[in-house]
Amino acid sequence: MWPNAAKAVLKTGPDREVVSVYPYRSACPSSVWRQLITDAGTELTFAGYTNYFLWLDHANLAAVLRRKARSGASVRFLLGVPDAEVTRPARAWNGPP
DSSP states (O other), X not given: OOHHXXXXXXXXXXXXXXXXXXXXXXXXXXXXXXXXXHHXXXXXXXXXXXXXXXXXXXXXXXXXXXXXXXXXXXXXXXXXXXXXXXXXXXXXXXXXX
């Protein structure tokens, strides 16, 4: 109804928050991961079960993370416990109990 009003509140252009979307992790090019790690200045947080791919794809990852940490960046790895309640696959939602 009011296209100009909608355009005024929608974020568009190259600075929008979501830049790219990949359907699964392996569809994301290694160069993207490398650039994200290289550009991070204050915090690097890796979360998930399959972060091992980073160590395989980036031979000098340990040295890079060590340099980042020495320069003051926070480097964290969050690992899930497969049998924990919070990490079990969600059951299909069938509405409220």
